[in-house]
Amino acid sequence: MVLDPENNAYYHNKETGDASREHPHVPRVRDDVQDMIAHDEKMERERLEALNPLSPEERAAKQKKAGKRAIKQANEMVMLDLKKAFGSPDVEDVKRDSSVEGYYTVDPMEVIYAYQKLGINPNKISEKRYMWMARMCVVCGIPEGWSRGEDKEDKKKGLLRQYRLETWENEKLFVSELPAFKFWKSVLKAAREDDAVSDESRVVVEADWNMFVKDKTGRAYFYDFFERITTFTDGGTDDVEEEEPEKVEEEDVPEKAEEAEEEGGTKLKNLLSQPVCTEAMIKELASDSNISWKDVQQNGKMKDFLKTTLLEDLPDGFVRYITPEGKNHYYSASKNISTYRNPRAEGVQVRHEKAMERKKKIKLNQRLTRRQTMAMDKAIMKQAAHVAQARLMEHNKEITEAR
DSSP, rough: OOOOTTEEEEEOOOHHHHHSSSOHHHHHHHHHHHHHHHHHHHHHHHHHHSSSSSHHHHHHHHHHHHHHHHHHHHHHHHHHHHHHOOOOTTSSOOOOTTTTTTTTTSSHHHHHHHHHHOOOOSSSSSTTTTHHHHHHHHHOOOOTTEOOOEEEETTTTEEEOOOOTTTSSSSOOBBBBOHHHHHHHHHHHHHHHHTTTTTGOOOOOOTTEEEEOHHHHHHHEEEEETTTTTEETTTOOOOOOOOOOOOOOOGGHHHHHHHHHHHHHHHHHHHHHHHHOOOOHHHHHHHHHOHHHHHHOOHHHHHHHHHHHTTSOSSSEEEEEEESSEEEEEEEEETTESSEEEEEEEHHHHHHHHHHHHHHHHHHHHHHHHHHHHHHHHHHHHHHHHHHHHHHHHHHHHOOOOO
């Protein structure tokens, strides 16, 4: 448990870095309580049904109603997770993020199924900018606890996929669309409403809207959704034979696997131990140090200095924490100090103020030197004018005497 500078408690996981105002045991206890309530409700329903038997029609209607309610609850739970991960289209713009894992390695055929379900037409220029949403439907995949059943052929709608939540009691209960499709449909609807008033001639389509990458070989290619043709960026074809993996004797497998695991763990540990310095952290340190962000952007050396300072260890035993709201705060157990201000900021501010004083002195000296130089130049010019005037008078006098 950690206290922020406002003396509000929250819980911090040292291994993952996650923070929450809620006690770590609360979710587990809440789930246990929900399971107990569900079990009691089920027992009560069975008891009432035993006392008042339902007709087959009533039982079927009740199961159908319960199935709709179960689908709605399952959709709402997944929708909440998706809104937390990508944002809510009702209150904010959900932007394209191609850095999401699996964005380029998805199967184009899966993307075709997704854009058909979403109602996107990639053959129209104005619709190509929405294709990333179809990708995201595929990237989101099948949520935890869900499974895919056998595909079903519908006379009107064609081939339908069937998904179900494993906790559903009714084994015949399936849905043809995952909750992710409902979420990205709402994102697509919001985007179309925002773009309705835009000029279609100014539509910007990303150059990589139809670019994919082979998951195994890492080869990039473009996929033509109209002609269903694959074009590799390296000019090759999809028939390139992959190198066969080196055969390893069975007795060497455990040892090599252990070495690989140890090497991978070491790399991951080294990667996680490397200090991270983002633009937001630099901006925060500048603000804490009373330095204008505009000055930082105009002065590359100052920005490098702030970045170098952030990569150094925190002073006086301070430890950095992140509140559940995403705000940095720093705590020193030895001094019993908790503050939102970066402990490095005081030293940075002192050094910055000294630098500004030196800069003022240098400017003042330059101004004085410039004024002295201008005064000397004026004096020299004035003296030169006097000399020239004296020579002219002497010359005129010689001419008069000669006459």
